Amino acid sequence: MNDVLTLSGITRRFGSVAALDGVDFTLRRGEIHALLGENGAGKSTLMRIAVGLVMPDAGTVFIHGTAVSRHSPALARRLGLGMVHQHFTSIPELSVAENVALAAGWRFRPREVEPRVEQLGDELGLPVPPRARVADLSAGLRQRLEVVKALAAGADILLLDEPSSVLSPLEAERFLAQLIAFRDRGISSVLITHKLREATSVADRVTVLRRGRVVYGGTRGDTSTDGLATHMLGAAPPPRPVRQAPVPGADRLVMEAVSLARLGETGTGLDQATVRVRAGEVVGVAAVEGNGQRELLRLAAGLAQADRGSIRRTEPVSFIPEDRTTEGCIGEFSLTEHLVLVAGEAAPWITAPWVRWTKAESRATRLMAEYQVQAPSAGAAMRELSGGNQQRVIIAAAMERHPALLVAENPTRGLDLRATAEILARLRDAARREAAVLVHLPDLDELIELADRIVVLAGGRLIEAPAGTSRAMIGRMMLGENA
Amino acid sequence: MRLPPGVRGILVAFGAIGIGLLVLGFGLAASGYDALAALSALFRGGFGSGDAIFSGLLPRAVPLILIGLGIGLAFRAGALNIGAEGQFYAGAIVATWVGLTLGTWPQLLAIPAVLVTGIVAGMLWVLVPVVLRLRFGVLEVITTLLLNFVAEALVSWMVQGPLQESSGVYPQSDPLPLATRLPQLSGTRLHAGIILVLLFAGALWVFLRFTLAGFRLRATGAGLRAAAVVGRVRTDRVFGGALLVSAGCAGLAGAMEVSGTTFSLFQNLSPGYGFTAIAVALLARLDPVATVGTGLLIAGLQAGSSAMQREAGVPAVAVRVVEATVIIVVLLADLARRRSARDGGA
Numbered sequence: 001m002n003d004v005l006t007l008s009g010i011t012r013r014f015g016s017v018a019a020l021d022g023v024d025f026t027l028r029r030g031e032i033h034a035l036l037g038e039n040g041a042g043k044s045t046l047m048r049i050a051v052g053l054v055m056p057d058a059g060t061v062f063i064h065g066t067a068v069s070r071h072s073p074a075l076a077r078r079l080g081l082g083m084v085h086q087h088f089t090s091i092p093e094l095s096v097a098e099n100v101a102l103a104a105g106w107r108f109r110p111r112e113v114e115p116r117v118e119q120l121g122d123e124l125g126l127p128v129p130p131r132a133r134v135a136d137l138s139a140g141l142r143q144r145l146e147v148v149k150a151l152a153a154g155a156d157i158l159l160l161d162e163p164s165s166v167l168s169p170l171e172a173e174r175f176l177a178q179l180i181a182f183r184d185r186g187i188s189s190v191l192i193t194h195k196l197r198e199a200t201s202v203a204d205r206v207t208v209l210r211r212g213r214v215v216y217g218g219t220r221g222d223t224s225t226d227g228l229a230t231h232m233l234g235a236a237p238p239p240r241p242v243r244q245a246p247v248p249g250a251d252r253l254v255m256e257a258v259s260l261a262r263l264g265e266t267g268t269g270l271d272q273a274t275v276r277v278r279a280g281e282v283v284g285v286a287a288v289e290g291n292g293q294r295e296l297l298r299l300a301a302g303l304a305q306a307d308r309g310s311i312r313r314t315e316p317v318s319f320i321p322e323d324r325t326t327e328g329c330i331g332e333f334s335l336t337e338h339l340v341l342v343a344g345e346a347a348p349w350i351t352a353p354w355v356r357w358t359k360a361e362s363r364a365t366r367l368m369a370e371y372q373v374q375a376p377s378a379g380a381a382m383r384e385l386s387g388g389n390q391q392r393v394i395i396a397a398a399m400e401r402h403p404a405l406l407v408a409e410n411p412t413r414g415l416d417l418r419a420t421a422e423i424l425a426r427l428r429d430a431a432r433r434e435a436a437v438l439v440h441l442p443d444l445d446e447l448i449e450l451a452d453r454i455v456v457l458a459g460g461r462l463i464e465a466p467a468g469t470s471r472a473m474i475g476r477m478m479l480g481e482n483a
Numbered sequence: 484m485r486l487p488p489g490v491r492g493i494l495v496a497f498g499a500i501g502i503g504l505l506v507l508g509f510g511l512a513a514s515g516y517d518a519l520a521a522l523s524a525l526f527r528g529g530f531g532s533g534d535a536i537f538s539g540l541l542p543r544a545v546p547l548i549l550i551g552l553g554i555g556l557a558f559r560a561g562a563l564n565i566g567a568e569g570q571f572y573a574g575a576i577v578a579t580w581v582g583l584t585l586g587t588w589p590q591l592l593a594i595p596a597v598l599v600t601g602i603v604a605g606m607l608w609v610l611v612p613v614v615l616r617l618r619f620g621v622l623e624v625i626t627t628l629l630l631n632f633v634a635e636a637l638v639s640w641m642v643q644g645p646l647q648e649s650s651g652v653y654p655q656s657d658p659l660p661l662a663t664r665l666p667q668l669s670g671t672r673l674h675a676g677i678i679l680v681l682l683f684a685g686a687l688w689v690f691l692r693f694t695l696a697g698f699r700l701r702a703t704g705a706g707l708r709a710a711a712v713v714g715r716v717r718t719d720r721v722f723g724g725a726l727l728v729s730a731g732c733a734g735l736a737g738a739m740e741v742s743g744t745t746f747s748l749f750q751n752l753s754p755g756y757g758f759t760a761i762a763v764a765l766l767a768r769l770d771p772v773a774t775v776g777t778g779l780l781i782a783g784l785q786a787g788s789s790a791m792q793r794e795a796g797v798p799a800v801a802v803r804v805v806e807a808t809v810i811i812v813v814l815l816a817d818l819a820r821r822r823s824a825r826d827g828g829a
Contacts, residue, residue, distance in 0.1 A: 303712060321712050328713060330706030341702050341714040345695065353694045394713070 003065065004029050004157050004188050005081070010049055010059035012042075019045045020056070021212040027157065027188050032179055034203035035192045038232055038416040041209040043192045044086065047159045050190075051076040051083045063157070077105065082150030083159040086192075086414075088142050089149075092135035096128050096145055104152035121148055125181055139289055140171040147178075151187070158182065158189040162414075164198060170288055170479070176202045194232070194416050196225045197445075208232055229417065248452075249279030251312070252405045252436035253300055258309030260295045270295040272309065273462035275455055277405065277436040282427060284451025285440040288478050292460035293440045294322075294409070300438050301407040314436075316346070318403035320394055322410040324387065328394050331383030335375060335393055336364040338382055342397035367396045372422075388419030395426050406430050408439040412446065424450050444471060444478075491820070492768055496777065499766065499812035503805035510804055511797060521795035525802070528790020529783035537671035539786030540779065542744050545673075546571070546736040546753070548778030549680045550760035552687055553732025555769040559691065560725035561704035566609060566627025567733040568757025569634030573608035574601035574734030575741050576641055579656050579748040582741065583646075586660030593662045598738050605734015606727045608634065613723045623726060631757070639750050646748060655749035665743035674743030683732075687771040700725060733757060754785070762810050768817070781806065 005027040012020045020042045027033050037043045048054040050061060052071035061068045063079045076083075090099045097117045101108045106116075117130040126144045134142065143163065150158055160179075164172035179189050179202055193199055199206050200220060208216035208231040216223070216231040223231075255275050262269035267290035275296075277283045287293040298304040299311060301319035321327035329338050340349070340360050349359040364378035371392045375385055382390055391411065398406065408427060412420040427450060431437045441447040447454065454465040458480040465474050504522065512518040528535055550567045557564040564570075578601040585593045612626035641647075642654045649657055665674040691697040702710040703721040710716040736756065741748055763781050767773035788802035 319713065326706070327708045330702060330709045332705050333702070337698070337702075340695075340698060341710065341716075344715060350695055353696060355693060355695050355698055357693075398713075 002029050003027065004063070005050060005190075006062035006065075007046065007050060008060045008062065010046060010056045010061075012045055012049065012054065012056050018212050020049075023059070023209070023212070023214055025207060025214070027190055028205075029188055030183055030186050031204040032183055032189045032191055032202055034199035034206045035190055035209065036194065036196070036199050036206060036228060036232055037209035038194060038418060041232075042212040043209055044161050046209070047083065047161060047190060047192060050159060051081050074105075077153050077155070080154065080156045081159065082153070082155030082157065084143075084146045084150050084161060084163055086161040088146060090134045090142060090145055092133070094134060095130065096132050096134060096137075097130035099134055099145065100128075100130075100149050100152050103149035106152075117148070117152075120152060124148060124151060125178060143171070143175070156187050158187055159192075160189060161192045162194070163191070164193070164195065172198070196228050196232075196417075199228065200225055232417065248281045249434065250314075251276055252279050252314045253277040253438065254310075254312045255296075255299065256310045258299060258306045258311060260299060260304060260307050263295055263298060263304060267294065268292050268460035270299070270457075270462075271460035273457075273460075275438075275462060275464075277438050279404070279434050279436050280431055281452045282431045282437040282439060282450055284447040284454045285438065285457060286444060286447055286454050286465070286474055286478055287440065287457035289442070291478075292457045292462070295460075296457060296462070297407050297409045297438065297440060300405070314404040316344075316401045316403050317405045317407065318342075318398035318401045320398055320406075320408040320411045322413055324390050324394065324413075325383075329382045329390060331381065333382055335368065335373070335378045335380060335382065336361045338393060339364045339367070339397045339400060342394075343400045347400065363400075367400070368393075371396045371426075388415050388422075391415060391419065391423055395423060399426075399430060403430070403435050406435045406437045406439075408437070410440055410442060412441060412443075420446070444474060448474070492770070492773065495813060495816045496766055496773075496780075499809040499816070500780065500805070502812050503808035506808045507801060507804045511801065516797050517795060521791050521797045521801075524794040525784070525787035525791040527787070528794075529785075529787030534671075535786060535790075536783075537668065537673050539789075540783045541671075541673045541677060543785050544778045544782035545677050545680055545743075546740055546756045547760050547763050547782050548684065548775055549676075549736040549739070550733045550756055551763035551767065551774045551778050552680075552684055552771055553729035554760055555764035555767065555771060555774055556687060556691075556700070556732075557725045557729035558764060559704045559769050560700045560722055561707055562722050562726045562729070563622075563624045564609070564627050564726055564729045565624055565761070566612065566630050566730070566757070567760055568753060568755065569627070569631035570605040570608045570730040570733035571737040571740075571753050571757050572634040572638050573604040574737030575748055575752055576638060576646070576737075577601060577604035577734075578738030579646060579659065579741050582659040582663035583657060585663055588662055590662045593660075594665060594742065597663050597742050598735060601734045601736075601738020602731040603734070605730040605732070605737065608734065609726050609730035613726050616726075617719050617723055627726075635750075638748070638752070642749055648747075653749075656747045659742060659746045663742055664746060665739065667743065672744060674739065676739040676743050681775065684771045684775050691771065733760075759785070759806065762806050766809055766813050768813075 003026045007023060007025040010020050010023045023046060025046065035043050045054060049056050052073050052075055061071055063081065068075065097114045098108055100117045101113045106113060114130040117128065121128040126148055128141065128145050128148055163175060176198060182189060191203060203220055205219050207214055208228060210232060255273060257272045257274055258270060259272050260270045270292040273296055285293050285296060299306055301317050302313065303319065325331065340355055349356045349363065361378050368375060368378060373389050373392045375389060412423050415423065424446065427437055427439055448471060454474060456463050456465055456474060456477040458478055463477060465477060508518040508522055511521050529540055530536065550571065554564055554567055578597045581600045582597045585596055608630060609627065612623045615621035615626055616623045642656060646656045648655055665676055667674045691701060699716045700721050702714055703716055703718045707718055711718045740752060745752060759781060763778045764774055766777040784802050784805055788799040791797045792799040
């Protein structure tokens with residue numbers, strides 16, 4: 001039997017919505033199979049059914065040729081399935097070894113488990129420090145730990161849900177290379193992604209899901225990236241933001257020789273950065289995770305105080321943080337409340353000290369239409385919205401401040417193609433409306449496409465990439481070469 | 484089934500009280516008491532007559548509601564003030580001391596002076612927790628709670644030392660001069676402070692619902708990081724301010740208690756108002772207007788408990804069973820609501 005995992009006729013409904021509708025999927029021994037689709041296409045649900053986290057309404061799961069009845073995560077583990085979830089599932093307060101033992105179902109005896117974890121990591125080519133506390137690890141190491149956990153119980157089938165969404169471009173490349181190494185050792189992988197380049201670069205076969213149905217299946221090289229995008233979206237891919245030669249205006253942000261020790265637990269901090277952003281231009285910050293971009297952007301937005309150096313900025317400033325759920329919005333607040341929170345004192349519905357809620361609500365309703373937000377009403381809670389719709393609301397509210405300076409920290413994180421293109425177009429539009437825009441995107445291609453100028457941060461030092469610098473050159477600058 | 488939040492809240496509150504009374508009834512029956520007689524004594528003592536209401540229920544409701552309003556405000560801002568009992572005593576001590584020295588002032592000045600010093604004393608009592616939290620990140624739950632014990636020890640020392648009555652017999656202060664006493668409704672123990680408390684409840688309700696500052700306070704409690712980062716709210720100020728106001732409420736309640744009800748300071752002046760008020764605020768789901776209702780209800784239970792002890796021989800503390808059950812039921816109902824909201828939204 002050459003098929004290690006077969007999903008046959010899988011249907012699953014959530015309420016009245018069919019998340020999956022008669023889906024067939026097979027994973028062959030020793031292949032990397034990319035599962036492509038937009039957010040909400042059903043990719044994650046399909047894999048969660050494969051590992052017994054979600055029960056299908058109809059259809060059968062075969063693992064190593066045997067139909068599985070009474071599926072459960074424990075059974076999946078025994079049958080050799082390991083899953084790496086989109087979000088980290090380790091317990092931050094525990095050590096690496098403790099987390100691995102927990103995931104693999106080992107009894108925890110430090111003297112046995114710690115060397116075992118160390119050895120396992122080395123064997124897999126994914127070395128992890130067994131005694132380190134997970135909270136102290138970088139995103140890249142945490143991701144590595146997730147894979148080690150998935151494989152610890154001897155899995156030979158690996159399901160990866162958007163594994164690169166938390167990684168920098170360089171880390172993501174290394175990670176994909178690791179998948180190829182796994183394949184050569186007989187481990188079969190399903191790679192869930194909405195990044196076309198990942199699918200076309202490492203996958204042996206590609207399956208595309210759209211609205212819960214398989215719309216395309218083929219081997220690598222059968223179709224172009226554009227072709228795959230058409231399958232994912234069901235129509236021509238959305239247009240990239242239109243570029244216009246910018247006519248930069250007055251200085252909106254001037255930072256001179258600004259230094260700041262690192263804000264989080266990891267990273268380099270910022271070392272004597274000098275940068276200028278003018279009205280009407282988009283300045284892109286290219287950097288690998290933890291090289292000072294967090295510090296740069298938060299200083300620019302006025303959310304941190306510099307240790308040294310001078311910063312001049314024109315208010316009002318709007319800031320779009322990377323983490324939507326803890327910093328970008330308040331889950332229990334409605335769309336209207338979010339708008340009122342962000343827009344502040346200067347909004348038309350404020351008559352100090354009062355908030356005129358009906359006025360704010362009607363404005364929120366209009367913005368919903370303008371930004372094509374899909375939500376039941378402006379009274380719906382932010383947490384009920386999908387990631388893309390949350391981000392539409394967050395951008396709409398940020399623009400409602402009429403910012404002189406708009407600072408955005410990875411604003412397309414976790415968004416699908418369509419939402420990403422839309423958000424990038426909104427940033428471009430902000431510049432057209434005379435805002436100065438300073439933005440960091442981990443995806444270098446997106447950044448080059450969007451920005452008028454690129455500045456590169458490596459090891460906390462900032463260098464401006466001269467006009468016309470190639471992608472490869474910027475990539476090298478990000479690694480600290482040619483500094 | 485989806486109910487409007489207000490209707491749901493009222494149903495939950497009444498359901499919780501009902502379950503609490505049931506639990507108490509079964510507990511009493513199982514321990515060999517006459518449950519029906521006890522419960523009817525409880526009801527009559529709390530709600531059954533004009534006297535029960537005006538001299539039992541309402542005087543107890545005033546501190547419960549006032550402290551509950553403050554606690555509700557702090558909780559809304561995410562500040563867990565568990566130290567209202569201590570802040571109440573701080574207010575009572577200082578108000579007693581000021582009251583005893585202001586006997587010659589005209590009533591129109593003396594009463595406000597006593598009340599204001601009570602507010603200030605409550606605020607000062609929470610100042611250390613505020614600074615520790617904002618400067619060093621020490622959790623206010625711990626510091627405010629621990630300061631309760633300090634305050635109780637302080638009262639005990641005060642009424643046996645500096646503030647003991649001049650005859651030196653009992654551990655209590657001299658009675659406050661007439662000029663510093665809040666007027667009482669004649670023939671009852673209900674004092675004029677209740678008017679202040681009701682006005683304050685209404686003002687808080689309007690503040691939270693219709694002002695930008697009140698909205699920002701709610702945002703601080705609902706999502707501290709987001710409020711600071713995208714809302715540009717000075718969350719430290721809001722958090723500290725809410726704690727101060729909440730402690731001021733408790734301090735004012737302490738001042739009103741000595742100036743309007745007991746007219747002197749003694750140990751166990753508060754039958755645990757500062758703790759019971761947490762239940763009052765939670766039962767009202769932190770809504771100021773609902774806090775008035777739940778404060779009256781719990782005050783009625785407490786007033787009735789002494790009647791229950793007198794007439795059915797049931798220890799008055801048994802009524803705590805009702806209070807505890809009510810808190811548990813309300814918290815469970817809240818959990819269930821969150822679960823269904825989450826599953827419905829997925």
